[in-house]
Amino acid sequence: MIKVSVIYANKPGVRFDYDYYRDKHLPLIKKRMGAALKYYTIDKGLSGGAPGTPAPFVGACHLLCDSLEAYQSAFGPHAEEISGDIRNFTDVTPFLQISEVVVENSAKG
Amino acid sequence: MIKVSVIYANKPGVRFDYDYYRDKHLPLIKKRMGAALKYYTIDKGLSGGAPGTPAPFVGACHLLCDSLEAYQSAFGPHAEEISGDIRNFTDVTPFLQISEVVVENSAKG
Numbered sequence: 001m002i003k004v005s006v007i008y009a010n011k012p013g014v015r016f017d018y019d020y021y022r023d024k025h026l027p028l029i030k031k032r033m034g035a036a037l038k039y040y041t042i043d044k045g046l047s048g049g050a051p052g053t054p055a056p057f058v059g060a061c062h063l064l065c066d067s068l069e070a071y072q073s074a075f076g077p078h079a080e081e082i083s084g085d086i087r088n089f090t091d092v093t094p095f096l097q098i099s100e101v102v103v104e105n106s107a108k109g
Numbered sequence: 110m111i112k113v114s115v116i117y118a119n120k121p122g123v124r125f126d127y128d129y130y131r132d133k134h135l136p137l138i139k140k141r142m143g144a145a146l147k148y149y150t151i152d153k154g155l156s157g158g159a160p161g162t163p164a165p166f167v168g169a170c171h172l173l174c175d176s177l178e179a180y181q182s183a184f185g186p187h188a189e190e191i192s193g194d195i196r197n198f199t200d201v202t203p204f205l206q207i208s209e210v211v212v213e214n215s216a217k218g
Contacts, residue, residue, distance in 0.1 A: 046209055102127065
C-alpha cells in the first residue's frame with residue numbers, strides 16, 4: 001500500500017479553510033478517484049515539537065491506495081480540476097510525498 | 110485524537126535503517142508509552158510528486174494518542190532514552206509536527 005501525502009507548509013498569516021478542506025475538497029478527491037482511493041486521513045497542524053512553536057505544516061491529507069499505478073491512473077485525469085480547487089481554501093501551494101506504508105496501523109498487528 | 114509525526118528529512122547519502130526503525134525503534138516507543146499510544150504508523154519515503162524526484166522525507170512515524178497531555182505524560186519520561194536510540198538507525202535529526210486528527214480514516218465514516 002502507498003500513501004500520497006499532500007502537505008501544506010505553514011507560514012505567518014496563512015489562509016486555510018479547514019471546513020472547506022474537510023467538507024468539499026477531500027470529498028471531491030474521493031468522488032473523482034473512486035475505488036482506487038482506499039481511504040484518506042486529514043491532519044490539522046497544531047504545533048511543532050516544543051510547546052508554543054508553530055506547526056511546520058498548516059494542514060495535510062494522506063491518500064491511501066494499493067499502488068502508485070492505481071493512484072496515478074485514478075488521480076491523473078482529474079489533477080487539473082482538483083488542483084484548481086486548492087485556491088478555494090488556501091493560499092499555500094502544497095508539496096507531495098509518496099511513501100510506502102511500512103506499518104499501516106500497529107494496533108492491527 | 111492527536112497525531113505526533115516524527116519526520117526525517119531526506120538528503121543525499123542519507124543513512125536510514127528501515128528494518129531497525131520498524132523492528133526496534135517503534136516497538137521501543139510502544140513499550141515505553143504503553144496504553145497512551147493508541148497505535149502508530151510508519152512511512153518509508155519513495156519519491157516526491159513528480160516521478161523520479163527524491164522524497165522530501167526519508168521516513169516518518171505517526172503516534173496516535175487521545176490528547177496532547179496523554180502523549181506528553183507518556184513520552185516525556187522516556188524522551189532521552191528514545192532520542193538516544195535514533196543514532197542507531199539514521200544520521201538525520203527528526204522534526205516534530207503535532208496535529209489534530211480531523212479525519213482518522215474516511216472509510217470508517
